[in-house]
Amino acid sequence: MRNASAIANLRAQIAQIEGQSRPNGGVLPFGLPVVDARLPGGGLALGALHEVTGGGQGSIDAAAAALFSAGIAARTEGPVFWICTRPDLFAPSLAQAGLPPDRVIYVEAGDDKTVLACAEEALRHGSLGAVVAEIACMTMTASRRLQLAVEGSRTIGLALRRWRRPADATDFGQPTSAVTRWRISSLPSSPLPVPGVGRHRWFVELVRTRAGESAAFELEACDEQGHLAVPAELADRPVATGGWGHSAVG
Amino acid sequence: MALAKAQMLVPGLSIHDAAPAEDEEGLHRLALWILQRFSPLVSADPPDGIVIDSTGADHLHGGEGAMLDAIIGRLAMSGVEARAAIADSWGAAHALARHLARSTFVAERGRTLFLLSPLPLEALRLPVTMTADLRTLGFRTIGDLHRQPRAPLALRFGPQLARRLDQALGEMAEPIDPIQPLGQIEARRVFAEPIAAAETIARYIGKLVTTLCAALEARGLGACRLDLLVHRVDNRLQAVRVGMALPTRDARRLTRLLCDKIETIDPGFGIETMVLVAASAEPLAMKQAASSLVEAARPDISGLVDTLANRIGGRALYRMAAVASDVPERSVQRIPAMAPDTGSGWPDHWPRPARLLARPDPIETMALLPDHPPASFTWQGVRRRVRRADGPERVFGEWWKRDAELEAVRDYFRVEDEAGERYWIYRAGDGEDPATGSHRWFLHGIFG
Numbered sequence: 001m002r003n004a005s006a007i008a009n010l011r012a013q014i015a016q017i018e019g020q021s022r023p024n025g026g027v028l029p030f031g032l033p034v035v036d037a038r039l040p041g042g043g044l045a046l047g048a049l050h051e052v053t054g055g056g057q058g059s060i061d062a063a064a065a066a067l068f069s070a071g072i073a074a075r076t077e078g079p080v081f082w083i084c085t086r087p088d089l090f091a092p093s094l095a096q097a098g099l100p101p102d103r104v105i106y107v108e109a110g111d112d113k114t115v116l117a118c119a120e121e122a123l124r125h126g127s128l129g130a131v132v133a134e135i136a137c138m139t140m141t142a143s144r145r146l147q148l149a150v151e152g153s154r155t156i157g158l159a160l161r162r163w164r165r166p167a168d169a170t171d172f173g174q175p176t177s178a179v180t181r182w183r184i185s186s187l188p189s190s191p192l193p194v195p196g197v198g199r200h201r202w203f204v205e206l207v208r209t210r211a212g213e214s215a216a217f218e219l220e221a222c223d224e225q226g227h228l229a230v231p232a233e234l235a236d237r238p239v240a241t242g243g244w245g246h247s248a249v250g
Numbered sequence: 251m252a253l254a255k256a257q258m259l260v261p262g263l264s265i266h267d268a269a270p271a272e273d274e275e276g277l278h279r280l281a282l283w284i285l286q287r288f289s290p291l292v293s294a295d296p297p298d299g300i301v302i303d304s305t306g307a308d309h310l311h312g313g314e315g316a317m318l319d320a321i322i323g324r325l326a327m328s329g330v331e332a333r334a335a336i337a338d339s340w341g342a343a344h345a346l347a348r349h350l351a352r353s354t355f356v357a358e359r360g361r362t363l364f365l366l367s368p369l370p371l372e373a374l375r376l377p378v379t380m381t382a383d384l385r386t387l388g389f390r391t392i393g394d395l396h397r398q399p400r401a402p403l404a405l406r407f408g409p410q411l412a413r414r415l416d417q418a419l420g421e422m423a424e425p426i427d428p429i430q431p432l433g434q435i436e437a438r439r440v441f442a443e444p445i446a447a448a449e450t451i452a453r454y455i456g457k458l459v460t461t462l463c464a465a466l467e468a469r470g471l472g473a474c475r476l477d478l479l480v481h482r483v484d485n486r487l488q489a490v491r492v493g494m495a496l497p498t499r500d501a502r503r504l505t506r507l508l509c510d511k512i513e514t515i516d517p518g519f520g521i522e523t524m525v526l527v528a529a530s531a532e533p534l535a536m537k538q539a540a541s542s543l544v545e546a547a548r549p550d551i552s553g554l555v556d557t558l559a560n561r562i563g564g565r566a567l568y569r570m571a572a573v574a575s576d577v578p579e580r581s582v583q584r585i586p587a588m589a590p591d592t593g594s595g596w597p598d599h600w601p602r603p604a605r606l607l608a609r610p611d612p613i614e615t616m617a618l619l620p621d622h623p624p625a626s627f628t629w630q631g632v633r634r635r636v637r638r639a640d641g642p643e644r645v646f647g648e649w650w651k652r653d654a655e656l657e658a659v660r661d662y663f664r665v666e667d668e669a670g671e672r673y674w675i676y677r678a679g680d681g682e683d684p685a686t687g688s689h690r691w692f693l694h695g696i697f698g
Binding site: 094102125185186202 | 548549550551553554555557558561562566567568569570571572578581582587591592593594595596598601602603604605606607608637638639640664665666668669670671672695696697698
């Protein structure tokens with residue numbers, strides 16, 4: 001008991017040293033106990049920066065990572081800014097991940113520097129739901145600036161890392177100020193009793209989390225409300241009735 | 251050409267008397283329109299031109315080239331055929347707009363001499379008789395003239411020739427006398443001592459904006475475009491334009507937008523007058539911002555949209571709206587970021603890819619015709635074996651809009667390879683009838 005209070009005391013001291021950066025603005029739970037248990041506070045911290053990238057081919061197209069980000073943004077309140085350099089996002093797919101077109105404002109910036117400047121401006125605004133910045137190169141300084149800009153609000157900052165060449169993806173190992181780091185890779189879809197492609201599946205790696213341990217999950221892609229799901233054969237309980245057939249098309 | 255000759259060449263020729271006064275009036279009206287839409291420094295350049303100082307204004311339209319295209323496009327829609335060029339000097343732009351085969355042209359900075367050299371002497375804005383005399387002497391192009399020593403030419407033709415040449419090459423200043431429509435709402439500040447420091451400029455911008463906002467409020471208006479005109483002591487005029495998505499008279503926000511642009515102002519030896527003009531204003535009624543009785547209002551993001559639009563251009567900020575079309579690339583359209591909610595969406599019974607390639611990429615496939623997905627395909631040199639597939643989803647051409655698509659068909663498949671990566675591919679044609687398409691396969695999108 002004494003140990004526990006000592007640890008709590010130490011944690012409070014560390015939080016004080018870290019300044020405001022400790023997310024006290026609350027969290028956005030995934031709604032999946034498996035994932036939420038691994039995140040400090042039981043969910044994705046609001047008012048913080050998170051980094052997302054794709055694995056393999058996904059480091060270039062970042063398709064799964066974009067949908068993962070869209071699913072998070074869909075569950076926040078308020079408008080969403082999507083800042084990119086290459087305008088190849090297909091809006092209907094975001095709507096299928098729970099993000100209707102009226103909520104998203106796209107910002108087409110010319111280069112990485114402009115993306116960072118626009119993202120910082122948008123994060124500083126404070127009343128947005130989420131800001132997604134598609135960016136290749138992000139230094140420690142840049143991520144620190146974004147993190148400082150978003151602190152104190154309830155906005156979620158998502159840096160969607162996307163490179164021109166697969167070799168550049170080693171940049172993802174560089175230090176960062178982001179609170180969590182995710183890597184999303186495609187997995188073969190959920191098997192169906194008939195020929196066809198089932199609900200998409202991702203291998204979701206929590207590569208880094210502040211004050212937590214890394215983890216990896218095999219999850220089903222976002223449904224129309226932006227919720228992920230645990231595949232039925234992996235969960236320790238039968239899937240909710242009706243959920244399977246309905247979500248198989250998503 | 252004599253009128254009788256022209257009538258003989260073209261039967262039924264419609265003849266109108268020349269009306270130079272009306273032409274000039276029309277030109278002035280056009281200049282006013284450009285002033286409101288495009289640039290703060292505009293002047294009519296009779297008989298047939300309009301001169302625009304685009305510095306400090308093109309950023310709202312996504313750059314110089316995009317701005318020219320927008321001007322020419324808008325004019326073409328209202329039945330005016332126009333040509334435009336952007337160059338370092340008034341003279342060079344005048345020449346390039348009139349003597350190049352292209353309808354829009356943006357000259358590279360510092361290459362004026364190279365671009366002007368092959369142009370004929372008529373491009374120099376000289377009197378007709380002088381041009382004829384020069385031609386008699388054997389000069390054909392501006393380059394010929396530029397290579398000659400100046401003194402003998404000046405002796406023979408007077409100072410005008412050298413002046414026009416220098417103006418075209420940008421070696422001599424040629425200020426634009428901008429039109430100033432009556433009844434504009436403006437705030438003006440004349441300085442006893444010229445100012446130059448950025449902080450001083452920022453402070454006076456704040457004062458000017460406060461004055462202007464009071465004037466706007468008295469008339470119940472909000473500004474959509476603001477021009478800051480800066481007169482320097484050496485009689486140079488510079489302009490900064492900011493645009494707003496919605497009319498506003500919020501002094502703090504307008505000050506911030508203008509102060510973001512201070513770095514584009516070159517104070518030179520000092521600024522003696524600053525004028526702030528509401529180039530375009532619209533009615534703005536007061537409304538209650540917050541009330542404890544109604545639920546929380548939607549957050550106001552127009553300030554953020556304005557800040558970003560003035561930094562990277564208004565076209566770079568947009569929302570997507572649904573268009574009723576089955577063809578994927580036509581099912582989305584860009585609408586302004588602050589447009590009212592459309593409430594529309596896409597039918598969601600078929601999954602759509604997260605990334606849609608701007609141009610479908612041809613792929614090599616092994617597939618059974620007519621309605622089987624490919625067994626494998628090669629994209630970007632990598633062969634992928636298809637493990638699972640869904641489809642076909644048949645998309646017909648829009649024959650009611652385009653004759654060429656009368657029979658066109660695309661069959662879309664969602665395929666998944668062994669690694670689990672999912673792609674959206676299609677076959678042009680229905681697999682049986684060659685009239686419906688080439689039966690080649692394309693990769694069009696990437697699923698997550």
